[in-house]
Amino acid sequence: MKKWKLTWPKSWLKRRRVTDKMTFSFRDCTIFLALFVASSVLCLLLRQLDPNNDTSYVAVIFLLEVFLTAFLTDGYVFGVLAAILSVLAVDYAFTAPYWKLSFVITGFPLTFFVMLFISVATSMITSRARKLTALAREAERQQIYANLLRAVSHDIRTPLTGIVGTTNVLLEEEGKLSQQQRRELLKDANEDAQWLIRVVENLLSITRLGAENTRLHKTVEAVEEVVEGAVEKFARRYPQIRVRVELPEEVLMVPMDPLLIQQVLTNLLENAALHGGDVSTVTIAQRRSGQEWAAITVTDDGQGIHPEKLDTIFDGSASNEMRSDTKRNMGIGLSVCRTVVLAHGGRISAKNEAGGGASFCLELPMKEDNHEY
C-alpha cells in the first residue's frame, strides 16, 4: 500500500528554535500561508454564490483554519499568528462594512479570544502528543540497547574465560605439558580471541549507529561491492564452506552506511556457518524487489531454524533460552543485524526453505527518505 506523503526540501524543515514554544521553519510558514489564503478564497467564493449576504459561515471557516494551522505547525507562533490574522480578515473583508477595519462588529473581542484560545490549546495538545511519541521511541531504543548489552556481556565473558584459563595453564604448568598439549591450548586461546574480535566488530557497529537523534551517514553504494567485502572476509574465516554469489544484470545502487551493512552480511553468513548445521554451501543473492527496494538474501543448505525460534530470532533474547555456557550463540550478531537494518528504514526476515536450510532476507529502500521524526 502506498502512503501519500508530501516531501519538503530539507532546508525548509530546518527549525530555528528560540524556545520550545517559539519555533520557526519555512515548512510551517508555508502551511500557515496556504491555509490562510485557502480559507479567504473560500469565503470570497461563498459570498459570490450567496445572494442573502449571510455571513455566518465566515467565522466557522476561519475557526477551522486556525485549528488546522495550530495542529499542523510546531510550537505556538503560527497558531497565534493565524488567530490574529483571521480576526482582522473577518473584520476587514467579510463583515460589513466590507474592505474596512471597523473594530466595532459585535462580538469582536469574543471572536478574537475564542480563536486565540483554540490555537493555544491545539498547539499545546499537539506538542504534548509529539513528546509522548518521542518518549515511546526512546523507550524502544533503550530496550534494544538493554538486550544488546545482555547478549554482549555474555559473548565477551565466555571467550575471555577461555583465554585466561588456557594461558594460565600454559604459564603455570609449562614443564608438565607435551608439545602437542601446548599447541592445543594455544589454538584454543587463538580461537577465543578471534571470537572476541567478532564481538568487538559488532560493538563498533553499534557505536557507529551513533547517539540518539544523529542520522546515519549514508552514501550511495553498489550492493555487489558491499557483498564482495563480506564474502571475502567470510571465505577467509571459513574456507571449507562454498559461497555462491548471484548478481543481477543491473547494478543496485542503494544509500547506506556500507560498513554497517557489510557487518550485517558478515553476521548472516557466520550465523549460517555456526548455526546452520552441516552447511556446505551458502548462497547470497541480490535483486530489486518492486520499484523501491533492494533485497539481499542469504540462504544455506543446512538444517534450518527451529520453528519456535523463528519469531524471536532477531531479539537478542534468543540467547537467554540457550544453555548459557554455549559460546555458539548469535544473540548479539542477529540483534545487531536488526538494529542496523531498522536504522536504515529497511526490513529483515528469516524463514526456512522448503528443501531444508535457512534463508535470511534483508531489504533496503533504494531512495533516500526525508522524513524527520
Add this chain to the structure above:
Amino acid sequence: MNIKDKVLIIEDEQSISNFISTILAANGYDTLAVRSGAEALAMISSHCPDLIVLDLGLPDMDGMEVLRSVRKWSNLPVVVVSARQHERDKVDALDCGADDYLVKPFGTAELLARIRTAIRHTRTTLPGDEIARSGKFTTGELTIDYDKHQVLLRGENARLTVNEYKIVALLGKYAGKVLTYDFIIRELWGPKARTDNQILRVNMANIRRKIEKDPGRPEYIFTEVGVGYRMREGD
C-alpha cells in the same frame, strides 16, 4: 652475506610491536622498533629504513603527522596499521601518501603480503618499470596492453569502453595499491570533476561483468568499501 630490508616499526603498544618484530625477523627482515613519534622521526633520518610500519595512535603525536613529515622529503613506503576503522581515516591516510592501510586486528599473513607489495613498489618505482619496458601488465589471465589500449582476457579483447579501459589501466599501473575514489576520478576526469563517484561505480560494475569469471567474487579488481579499488598484484 645477505643484505636484508630494514623495517622500522612505530608502535607504542609493546605486545603488538613485539609480535610484528618477531614475525618480520622470522621472514628475513631487519627490524627496528620505536614507541613515539619523536623517536621515529629521528630514526628515519639516521637509519634510512626500507619501509615503515606506522601506528596512528602514538603517545606524543598523531601518526598522520609522522606520515606527512616523511612525505615532505621521501617516497619511502609506509604501511599504516591502526585501530581506526572508519573509511574517512583510511582515505585520509592514503591521500596523505600511505602505501597501505591495515585495520587492527590483522593477521600476520596479511601484514607480510602488504609489506612485500609496498617494498616491491619502491623497487620498481611507480608506475611500474615493467609496464614501461614491455608496454604490458599481466596478472593471471588478464593482460593490459598499454600500447594498443586494450584489456585482454586469455588473449582475447575484453571490449571495454574508453572509460572502462582508463580505469583498468590506472589500477594496473598501481597494482597492489588501493586507489581512492577521489584519486581515480581526479586522474581520469581532471581536478574539476564533480566528486560524485556513482559513475565510477557503475563503470566498475560493467568492467567486472566483462573481465571477471564470477563478478560477485572478483579475482582481479577488489573493492575496499568506502575507500576505493585495488588491482591484484602483477605476475
